[in-house]
Amino acid sequence: MLAILCSPFTSAAAEPTPQTAEARAFLTEFVGRLKPLQTEVNLAWWDASTQGDDTSFQKKQEAENRIDALLADPVRFQKLTTLRERGGMSDQVVARQIEVLYLRCLEKQVPSLLLQEMNAKSNSIEKAFNSFRPTVGGEEKSSNEVRNILQKSASSADRQAAWEGSKGVGAVVEKDLLALVALRNQAARELGFENYQVMKMFLSEQKQSDILKLFDELDELTREPFQKAKSEIDKKLAEHCGIEVGELRPWHYHDPFFQDSPAVFGADLDGLYSKQDILKLCRVFYSGIDLPIEDVLERSDLFEKQGKSPHAFCTDIDRDGDVRVLANVVPSERWMETMLHELGHAVYSSKNIPNSVPYLLREQSHILTTEGIAMMFGRLSKNGLWHEKMGVASDDPATRRKVSNDAARVLRNQLLIFSRWCQVMLRFEKGLYENPKQD
Secondary structure, three states: OHHHHOOOOOOOOOOOOHHHHHHHHHHHHHHHHHHHHHHHHHHHHHHHHHHOOHHHHHHHHHHHHHHHHHHHOHHHHHHHHHHHHHOOOOOHHHHHHHHHHHHHHHOOOOOHHHHHHHHHHHHHHHHHHHHOOOEEOOEEOOHHHHHHHHHHOOOHHHHHHHHHHHOOHHHHHHHHHHHHHHHHHHHHHHOOOOOHHHHHHHHOOOOHHHHHHHHHHHHHHHHHHHHHHHHHHHHHHHHHHOOOHHHOOHHHOOOOOOOOOOOOOOOOHHHHHOOOOHHHHHHHHHHHOOOOOHHHHHHOEOOOOOOOOOOOEEEEOOOOOOEEEEOOOOOOHHHHHHHHHHHHHHHHOHHHOOOOOOHHHOOOOOHHHHHHHHHHHHHHHHOHHHHHHOOOOOOOHHHHHHHHHHHHHHHHHHHHHHHHHHHHHHHHHHHHHHOOOOO
16 A cells, blocks of 8 residues: 555656646646645644634634635636536546546635635634533533543443533534534535535535445444444443443443443553553554654644644645644543544655645545544554554463453444444434424
């Protein structure tokens, strides 16, 4: 795979057709304007995500409005549409750039005021999410502290207070979120789409009907094994809290969304990493597979602070190698997995894609591919052999075997749980955009 990523990017066409030459000239002019604006947007988003202040979000919103104005330019879009529909290009790389740019510009072909309203609402919601900290027992808690309560406390009352505190953000963003959904649907319908979700799938070169068909099949395949795994988990959780299985509620699971598998089978996976330097392990591992990430970590923002986004993501600032990770690392298995995951995005991004690839194509081939790579790396945090090779496994052979076996069970359950979580999110979003006025 690495050899493919780093191979020279060449075109087979020796003699360009007039259509190809015209398209190349158009792309050169457009990308020359787009690239600095895109870098400006990405840097503004980074500042807003790491600092969370009003000034940073205002700069982000203004930068987004500037790039939207370029992408929405009706004269350029008409020329782009003509180039796309006329065809006749001898260079498929040029043709692909035209297609990618067309899809990028299409959703911006709505009134500029509507684009600006969507940007304003989106930034308001993002700022609220970033600045929100749950209040539990009269004290403000970080996301890591809430998860710690949900993972360790045997008190149903304490767990409920932490869980409900984490859900307080819903009331904060509800009004703006529903307004944003309405604006997005308005834009999608002006462009001839049923709703915003249908449009976004089209823009990512998918069909909602195809995705739903696939998810219906996955639902059938995963329902029974998920229910079996959940029954085992529920029994362990009920024992831990001293209640009956029928008394279990959402706050009895180990994260606020039941998105991850509770580690309830005896092995202390967090204990493997409690005294480890998570970043050092990442450096050693990625260097060991000849995909060093030292430069990424140097540019990254990796620990908790006020106003910062409480989540994690990897972002490519300029498609010229400036790749960064935002995280809130504490020494735990969850953050070991998260950092392996986010750095998996980093090594798959333009950090390792040569500049011979045109700017518009110098990114992951699709969101599905980069997520697949990231998940492949992330699951190593629960791999017994990886524990041994990285020097975090116990010196006792019997303990190593038990941890390895238990970790494998947790990983299997996590894959099942996440599969069901994806079902929830796809269908919730579908219902939300189809009828945002429903409960």
